[in-house]
Amino acid sequence: MAWPETKAVIAALEAKGRPGCARFVGGCVRNTLMNKPVDDIDIATTLTPDQVIEALGEAGLKAIPTGVDHGTVTAVSGKIPFEITTLRRDVSTDGRRAVVAFTHAWEEDAQRRDFRFNALYVDGEGRLYDPTGHGVQDAKDGRVVFVGEPMTRIREDYLRILRFFRFQAWYGKGEPDQKALAACKALKGLVSGRAAERTQKEILKLLAAEDPRPALRLMAATGVLAAILPFVKSLARLEGLVAIETEQLFENDVELRLAAMIPDDGVLARELAERLRLSNALKERLIEAVGTSPRIVSWMSPREARRAVYALSLRTFTDRVKLAWAGSTRPATTSQWRGLLALAENWDPPTFPLTGAEVMRAGVPKGPLVGEVMREVEIWWIDQDFIEDKLSVIERLKAVVQGMAV
Incomplete structure (x- = not known):
């Protein structure tokens, strides 16, 4: 909030209006009070959007x-973006979108916000305002x-149900607010069926919390x-994955946490992706x-692990x-699982040392049969644990060609 770029925005707004007509609001204030990183700066103002545009210009x-x-x-x-929003009050809402009217009353703006610690304001001089009287303590x-x-x-806004659990995952301590839980359960x-993009955003943000398990348990308990x-x-499985990430100091993987929530079923994974409108890459x-194939177990041999990595x-x-x-429900040492990960990370899968031209020189006519022969030799090569002897590969090629009576 003290950056020169930020001060320039506040100064521009106050030059158009008056001192105090613009205040920091929401997450930047909340996170500062909670000693957490601030990702972006939101500003509320009594100026109308037209006045804001004029002021910035x-x-x-x-x-x-x-x-x-x-x-x-x-x-x-x-080059830093700042979201500036005129003070508003709701005229009507339908759970999806709201019709709003602009206002000059900070208290009215605070009353339409979701949570009390998100209805906190700080002016350019650093004065803190808590219209609900409870936001700072929350x-x-x-x-x-x-x-x-x-x-x-x-x-x-029906998506505030998901926002409650997301904020609980990120900021909640101790027992959750029972009135909030009861309302989420009742409504x-x-x-369900709300905008997929917004639902996706809330779910992924919740899973990005350091430990989303308590919030997810609450979500499950309330239905x-x-x-x-x-x-x-x-x-x-999600609980187990978060525990592994924490204990083994792995980086939190939001996408893998999402995968951990569903059974080993590609059809269900596709349904999940479509329901949340995930990107093709994430899907x-x-x-x-x-x-489920090949089966991954802690006691895989190095040879089996290499074959799986290659495949x-x-x-x-x-x-x-x-x-x-x-x-896993079977007893297995951490060293076994870590050993598989280390093997994969330190092994560079080789390139199959046979080309289509070499297959044709062995007497196979151009066409689909070339690919069939290459695949047959590749299966043997993999079974030989990726043998590096090119002469042996060529000899196998000749044997395959002879066996197919080409």
């Missing part, structure tokens, strides 16, 4: 009308509490998880990660090892 700053109908303009200062205590009545807030049916992802029948990763790719093999480790 007069100060030589770029203005992008990202959502002027709802009062939002993005300012760019020193931030300090790690309590996720809706502004006003939870049922009312949720009916304004869980409203969240919210089943309402949005009905094919998630157990959290056991393919999920489908490959939950595949699957390093990332897919690593994904399957971690998922198998997380879901």
Whole structure:
């Protein structure tokens, strides 16, 4: 908030309005109070969107009308984006979208926000404002509490159910707010079928929390998880994966955590991807990660592991090892699983040392048969643990060609 780029935006707005007409709001204030990193800067203002655009232009700053109908303009200062939103009050809501009116009352703007620790404001001089009277304490205590009545807030925007669990995963401490839980449980049916992109965003952000397990347990207990992802029948493997990441100091892998929530079934992985409208890359990763062939076990020999890496790719093999480790009910030492991962990471799969031209020189006519012969020789080569002797490969080629009576 003290960066020159940030101060330039505040100065531009106050030059158009008056001192105090613009305040920092939401996550940047909350995270500062909680000693957590600040990812972006949101600013609330009494200026209308047109006035904001004029103010930024007069100060030589770029203005992008990202959502002027709802009062939002993005300012760019020193290549850093700042989202600026005019104070608003709801005129009507239907759980999906709201009709808003602009206001000059900070209290009205605070009342339409989701959680009390997100309804905190700080002006350019560093003065803190807490219109609900509880936001500061909630931030300090790690309590996720809706502004006003939870049922009312949720009916304004059904996705606030997921936001509650996401914020609980990131910031919650101790027992969750019981009124919020009761409201989420009572209205869980409203969240299914909502905008897939927003649902995806909330789920992935929740899974990105350092330890999402307590929040996911709450989602399961209230029936919210089943309402949005009905094919998630157990959290056991996800719980195991998070434990492994924590204990082994692995990097938290949001995408693999998502894969851990579903059974080893490519059809279900595809359904999940379609329900959440995941990218093609993520969809393919999920489908490959939950595949069942070849079977991954902790006691695989180095030769078996190399064959699996060659067949699957390093990332897919690593994904399957971690998922198998997380879901294993058999006694297995950590060193066995880590050994498989180390082998894969330190082994460079060789390139099959035979070309189509060499196959044709051996007497195979151009056409599909070339590929069939190459595949037959490749199977032998893999079975020989990727033998490096090119002469042996050529001899095998000759034997295959003779055996096929080409």
